[in-house]
Amino acid sequence: MSTDAGVIAPATVEETTSRVPLRRHLALGIWVAAALAIVVFALTTGGFATWDNAKAIFLASSYVGLLALAQMLIMTSGNFFSLSLGTGAVLAAMIFFSELGNGIVFAIVLAVLVAGFASALQGLLVGAWRANPIIVTIGANAILTGIILLRTGGSIIRPEKGAPSINWLVDPIGGIAFPFFVLVAATIVVQLVLGRTRFGLTMFLIGENRDAAKAASLPITRTIVGVFLAAGILAALAGILLGASLSGATLSSQGTLPFDAIVATLIGGCAVAGGRGSAIGTFLGTLGVAAISSALLLRGYSEGVQILVKGAILAVVVLAVHLWNQEDAR
Amino acid sequence: MTGADSKPSSPAVLHLEVAGISKAYAAVQALDEVSLSVRGGEVHGVCGHNGAGKSTLMKVLTGLVQPDTGALRLDGEEIELRDAKEAQRHGITIVDQERGVVPALTVSESLFLGNVGEPFMRRRRETRERAAALLARLGVEIDPDAKVRDLQAGERKLVEIAHALGRESRLIILDEPSASLSHGEARIVFKAVRDVVAEGTAVLFVSHRLDEVFELCDRVTVLRDGRLVDSRPIAEFDRAGLVEMMVGEEGHELTERIRTEAIGPEVRLRGLAVPPVVEEFSLDVPGGSIVGLAGQLGSGASEVLRGIVGLARGASGELEIDGRTVKLGWGPAAVRAGVRYVPGDRKSEGLFMRQSIEANLTATRLGSLSRLGVVGLRGRRRVAEQLAKVVAVRDHGVKDRVESLSGGNQQKVLLGRTLERNAGELLLFDDPTRGVDVQGRADIHRLIRAAAGAGNTVIFVSTELDELLDLADVVVTMFKGQIVAKLDAEQTSRGRILAEMTHEGEVAL
Numbered sequence: 001m002s003t004d005a006g007v008i009a010p011a012t013v014e015e016t017t018s019r020v021p022l023r024r025h026l027a028l029g030i031w032v033a034a035a036l037a038i039v040v041f042a043l044t045t046g047g048f049a050t051w052d053n054a055k056a057i058f059l060a061s062s063y064v065g066l067l068a069l070a071q072m073l074i075m076t077s078g079n080f081f082s083l084s085l086g087t088g089a090v091l092a093a094m095i096f097f098s099e100l101g102n103g104i105v106f107a108i109v110l111a112v113l114v115a116g117f118a119s120a121l122q123g124l125l126v127g128a129w130r131a132n133p134i135i136v137t138i139g140a141n142a143i144l145t146g147i148i149l150l151r152t153g154g155s156i157i158r159p160e161k162g163a164p165s166i167n168w169l170v171d172p173i174g175g176i177a178f179p180f181f182v183l184v185a186a187t188i189v190v191q192l193v194l195g196r197t198r199f200g201l202t203m204f205l206i207g208e209n210r211d212a213a214k215a216a217s218l219p220i221t222r223t224i225v226g227v228f229l230a231a232g233i234l235a236a237l238a239g240i241l242l243g244a245s246l247s248g249a250t251l252s253s254q255g256t257l258p259f260d261a262i263v264a265t266l267i268g269g270c271a272v273a274g275g276r277g278s279a280i281g282t283f284l285g286t287l288g289v290a291a292i293s294s295a296l297l298l299r300g301y302s303e304g305v306q307i308l309v310k311g312a313i314l315a316v317v318v319l320a321v322h323l324w325n326q327e328d329a330r
Numbered sequence: 331m332t333g334a335d336s337k338p339s340s341p342a343v344l345h346l347e348v349a350g351i352s353k354a355y356a357a358v359q360a361l362d363e364v365s366l367s368v369r370g371g372e373v374h375g376v377c378g379h380n381g382a383g384k385s386t387l388m389k390v391l392t393g394l395v396q397p398d399t400g401a402l403r404l405d406g407e408e409i410e411l412r413d414a415k416e417a418q419r420h421g422i423t424i425v426d427q428e429r430g431v432v433p434a435l436t437v438s439e440s441l442f443l444g445n446v447g448e449p450f451m452r453r454r455r456e457t458r459e460r461a462a463a464l465l466a467r468l469g470v471e472i473d474p475d476a477k478v479r480d481l482q483a484g485e486r487k488l489v490e491i492a493h494a495l496g497r498e499s500r501l502i503i504l505d506e507p508s509a510s511l512s513h514g515e516a517r518i519v520f521k522a523v524r525d526v527v528a529e530g531t532a533v534l535f536v537s538h539r540l541d542e543v544f545e546l547c548d549r550v551t552v553l554r555d556g557r558l559v560d561s562r563p564i565a566e567f568d569r570a571g572l573v574e575m576m577v578g579e580e581g582h583e584l585t586e587r588i589r590t591e592a593i594g595p596e597v598r599l600r601g602l603a604v605p606p607v608v609e610e611f612s613l614d615v616p617g618g619s620i621v622g623l624a625g626q627l628g629s630g631a632s633e634v635l636r637g638i639v640g641l642a643r644g645a646s647g648e649l650e651i652d653g654r655t656v657k658l659g660w661g662p663a664a665v666r667a668g669v670r671y672v673p674g675d676r677k678s679e680g681l682f683m684r685q686s687i688e689a690n691l692t693a694t695r696l697g698s699l700s701r702l703g704v705v706g707l708r709g710r711r712r713v714a715e716q717l718a719k720v721v722a723v724r725d726h727g728v729k730d731r732v733e734s735l736s737g738g739n740q741q742k743v744l745l746g747r748t749l750e751r752n753a754g755e756l757l758l759f760d761d762p763t764r765g766v767d768v769q770g771r772a773d774i775h776r777l778i779r780a781a782a783g784a785g786n787t788v789i790f791v792s793t794e795l796d797e798l799l800d801l802a803d804v805v806v807t808m809f810k811g812q813i814v815a816k817l818d819a820e821q822t823s824r825g826r827i828l829a830e831m832t833h834e835g836e837v838a839l
Contacts, residue, residue: 195707198699217662217665
C-alpha cells in the first residue's frame with residue numbers, strides 16, 4: 001500500500017505562504033523517505049502483493065478502522081483520545097452475545113446503546129465541566145473493566161445454544177469480509193457528518209479553540225457529548241464484529257486494538273491538539289498500518305517486532321507533523 | 331556567575347546607557363533611535379501612550395528582542411543581550427505583571443527560582459534564612475514559609491521584587507507594578523522600591539498612572555510613536571506638560587458620523603459587579619449610540635464587557651436591553667438577547683486560527699445556514715464570500731487559513747463574524763484594532779460605525795485616544811473598576827481623556 005504516505009500531505013499542501021520554511025522541507029522529506037521505505041519493504045515481501053493478502057488486510061483493517069474513526073472524532077474535537085473505547089467495545093460484544101436469544105437486531109441495538117451511553121456520559125463530564133478527557137476515560141475504563149470482571153469472572157462470553165446464527169457478520173460478500181463493508185459505510189457517514197453538518201463543522205471549531213468557541217457561544221456541551229456518543233457507537237460496532245469473528249468476547253480480546261487505532265488516527269493526519277482530522281484520512285491510515293503489519297507477518301517477524309515497528313512509525317509521524325505545524329519563532 | 335554568591339553587597343553604582351536603539355517589526359517602527367541613561371540610586375520613569383515603544387524597549391533591555399541598530403553600554407562597556415539569561419548575568423531583571431510567582435511554592439522557595447548559578451539543591455534552612463534576610467532588606471513582614479497562593483496581590487508583588495533583589499540585580503524593571511494592586515498595597519510596594527533604590531539599585535518604572543510617576547520617579551523619559559520625546563528630572567515636568575508630551579499635538583479631526591433612521595436597542599446597566607475588579611458599574615446607553623470605555627490595564631473596562639456577555643465568573647447586577655431584563659453570567663442568555671461580543675485577544679479567544687476564513691466567518695451562523703442539521707455548503711460559501719467582501723479582507727480567498735492573514739485582516743474576519751447580522755443588537759468590542767495597521771483601522775472603524783448606523787448599539791473598550799475620539803459618541807473613562815468621567819466625544823480632547831483615565835477622580839454622576 002503506497003497510500004499512507006499521501007495521507008497527510010494533501011491536507012496541508014494548500015498553504016498560502018510563499019516562503020516555505022526549511023523545517024517543512026524536512027517534514028516532507030521524512031514523509032517521502034518513510035513512505036518509500038515502507039512501499040519497497042512491502043512489495044519485496046513474498047506474497048504481499050496478492051489478492052488474498054489484500055483481503056486479509058481489509059479484514060484486519062475493519063476492527064481497527066472503526067475504533068480509529070471513534071478516536072479520530074474525539075481527537076478532532078480537541079479531547080486527545082479516549083482510553084475506554086477498547087473496553088467499551090468488549091462490553092458491547094458481551095451484551096450482544098448474552099442478548100442474542102432475544103433476536104439479533106435487539107441484541108445489536110442494546111449493545112450499541114449501552115456502549116454509546118457509557119461513552120456519552122464521559123463526554124458530559126468533559127464537555128460540561130471541562131474535565132480532563134484522559135483522566136475521565138482512564139477512570140471509565142477501570143469502572144467498565146471492573147463491571148465486566150464482576151459479571152463474567154473473567155470467563156469468555158459466547159452465544160447461547162440455539163441463538164440465531166451470526167455467521168453473516170463474518171462471511172465475505174464477493175470475496176471481501178462483511179466487516180470491511182461496515183467500515184467503508186461508517187467512513188462515508190462520518191466524512192459526510194464532519195464536512196456537511198452543523199454538528200461536524202462546530203466540532204472542528206471547538207476542537208481548534210475551545211475558548212473561542214465559548215466566546216462565540218457555540219454549543220460546546222452538546223457537541224462533545226455527541227462526539228463521545230458517536231465514538232461509543234463506533235466502538236460498539238467494532239466490538240460486535242470482532243466478537244462475531246472470534247465467536248466470543250473476553251476482556252483480552254481487544255488486544256492491541258486500542259493502540260493500533262490511535263496509531264492509525266495519527267497517521268491519518270489527525271491533529272492531537274484538535275481541529276483537524278478526516279474520516280478518509282483515518283481510513284487510509286488504518287489500511288497503511290494493516291499493510292505494514294501484514295508485511296511484517298509475512299516475513300515471519302514476531303509480534304514484538306510488529307509492535308516495535310508500529311511504534312517507530314508513530315514516532316516518525318509525530319516528528320514530521322511537529323516539524324510541519326510548528327509555529328515560526330518570532 | 332556563581333562567584334557572586336561570595337560577595338553579596340555593594341556592586342558599583344550602575345550606569346546603563348541606551349544609545350540610539352531602533353527596532354522595527356515588519357512595517358512598524360517600534361523604536362526609532364531611542365537613547366537614555368539610567369543610573370543606580372534613582373527611579374527612572376518611562377512614560378508613553380500605547381504604541382509608544384515602552385514594551386519593546388523593555389524587551390530590548392531584558393534580552394527578549396534584539397535591536398536592529400544601536401548599542402547598550404553598561405558602565406561604559408558595550409554589552410549584547412542575546413537572551414534573558416544574559417540580561418540576568420548583567421544584573422538586569424524585570425518584574426512584569428504576573429510572572430515569577432508559582433502559587434504552589436512557599437515564599438522562600440520561589441525567591442530563588444530560576445536564578446542563574448543557583449545550585450540544584452540547597453538546604454531548606456539555608457534557603458529560609460536567605461529568604462528572611464532578603465525580605466528584611468525590603469522591610470516587609472512576610473512569612474518565608476507561607477505559600478505564595480495565600481498571599482495578597484501586593485505581597486506577591488513584593489515577593490517578586492525580593493526575587494529580583496535576590497539575583498543581585500543592579501537594574502530592576504517594574505512593568506505596571508500597580509495594575510493589580512489596591513491603593514494600600516501599592517503604597518507598600520513603592521516604599522520598598524524607595525528602599526531598594528537607596529541601596530544603589532536602579533529602577534526603571536513603567537506606568538500608565540501619572541500620579542505614581544510623580545510620586546516615585548526621580549527622572550522621567552517620555553516616548554511617543556517609538557521616538558524619544560524628552561528625558562529630564564521629574565522636577566522639570568508638570569502634569570499637563572507630561573500629558574501633552576505623551577499625546578503630541580492636538581490636531582485631531584473628527585470624522586463624519588453616519589446616521590440612519592434605524593435606532594439600536596437602549597441599554598441600561600445597574601450595579602454590574604465583576605469580581606475582583608469591578609464592584610459597581612452603572613451606565614445608560616441610548617439606542618444606536620457608540621460608547622467608548624477608556625481604561626488602561628486593570629481599569630476593569632474589559633471586565634465590564636465580559637460581565638455583560640456572560641464570560642466572567644460571578645458577574646452580577648442588572649442588565650436591561652430595550653426594557654427586557656437579561657440574566658447576567660450566562661452566555662446563551664446574553665446571545666439570545668442579542669448581545670454580540672468580539673474578544674480583545676483574537677488569537678486565544680477570538681479566532682479559530684488554523685481554520686479557513688470561511689469557517690471563521692460562518693462559525694456563529696451555522697444554525698441559520700442549515701436545514702435539519704445539514705449545512706448548505708453553497709449557501710455557506712456565498713455568505714462567507716459576501717462577508718469577506720463587506721469587511722474588506724484583501725488578497726485572500728475564503729478557503730485560506732486565518733493564520734496566514736495579517737493582523738488587520740484577522741481582526742476583520744473576527745468582526746465579520748459578529749457584524750452584518752440583524753439590526754437591534756448590542757455589539758461589544760474589546761480593543762477592536764489591537765495590532766492592526768492604519769488601513770485596517772480605518773476599515774474597522776468604518777464597519778463599526780456602519781453597524782451602529784444600521785440599528786445596533788455599540789460599547790467598545792480602547793486605550794487609544796484617537797480611536798476613542800474617532801469612534802465614540804460618549805467616552806467613559808475608567809480607573810480601578812470605577813467610572814471617572816463621562817465625556818462628550820465632540821467636546822473633549824485627547825489630553826482630557828488621558829488625564830481622566832490615569833488617575834482616580836470623583837465618580838461622575
